[in-house]
Amino acid sequence: MSHDIDDDDRALLRRAVELSRDHMRAGRGGPFGAVIARGGVVLAEGSNEVTSTNDPTAHAEVVAIRRACAAVKDFSLAGATIYASCEPCPMCLSSIYWARIGRIVFANSRQQAAAIGFDDEFLYTEVPKPIGERAIPTLHAPSAMADEVFAEWMAKADKIQY
C-alpha cells in the first residue's frame, strides 16, 4: 500500500470532508465523514449519525465500514483504503483493523477534534492504561465456564475465523 498521496486520494479525502460538512449541516450528527474505496471503486460513504440514530458507535468510519461490508457481502475489506475527514478515534481505528482495511488517509487531527469538544485524545490515553487506572471501574471475574467456552471454540471444527 502506498505511503504517498496522489490526486485520487485527494479527491476521495475531499469527498469525506464534504460529507462531514453536509451531514453536520443537516443535523445528522458531529462533523465527521468517511469514504472507503478499493481499486478505484468507492465501496461506501458514511457520516456521523450518533445523535440522529441514538447509536454511540455510529461514527463516520464505522458507518462506512458497515455499509462497505454489506455492499461486498464480506466481513473483510482487505485491500481497501479509508478516507476520513478526521483522524479515527480508537474505536474507529480498531474497527479499521478488524475490517482488515489496508490504508488510512485523514485530514483533521485528533488534537483538533479535542479542541472542538470530542474525547478522541482522552480515549487514546485511556485505552493503553492498566485496567485499574482507567476512568471506568473495571472488574475481572474469571470464570471456569468462560474458560470452557474458549476451549470449545479452539476445538470447534466448523468455525469461521475472522
Place this chain on the structure above:
Amino acid sequence: MSHDIDDDDRALLRRAVELSRDHMRAGRGGPFGAVIARGGVVLAEGSNEVTSTNDPTAHAEVVAIRRACAAVKDFSLAGATIYASCEPCPMCLSSIYWARIGRIVFANSRQQAAAIGFDDEFLYTEVPKPIGERAIPTLHAPSAMADEVFAEWMAKADKIQY
C-alpha cells in the same frame, strides 16, 4: 459505581458467558457475549455476529450497546454496567466510553482471547503507537476545508453534543 462484585453481578456475567456459548454453538460468530444492565434491569444482550452478519464491528459489546441505546432511545447509557464474557477489545472498550457506560465486569482476559486466535492484545499495542509506527500505513493530509468544517461546528448554535 461499585468496585466490588455482588451476586447480581455474578448472575449477569454468567448470562453473558451463556450467550457466548450458545451463539458460538449456533454458528453466529466468535465465542463472545455481553449484557448491559442499569438499576437491576437488563437493557440488552448481545453476542458476536461478525461472520453471520458480515459486520466486523458486530462484537458482542457493540451489538449490546446498539440494542440498549435503541431500547432506551438515547445515545447515552450513563449509569449502566456492561457484563462481557471476555475483556473488551479496544474497539469495544472505546464504544463503552462513547456510550458513557459506568462500569465493566468481564470474565476471560485479552491474553486468553489472543491464545485462541483473536487480535485483541495486538490491537492494544497498536492503538497507542505513533501513526508512523503502526501496521496500517496512515497518511495525514491536512485540509483547509476540513478546518473550516470544525470551526463551523464550534459556531453552530443548534448542535446536539454527545
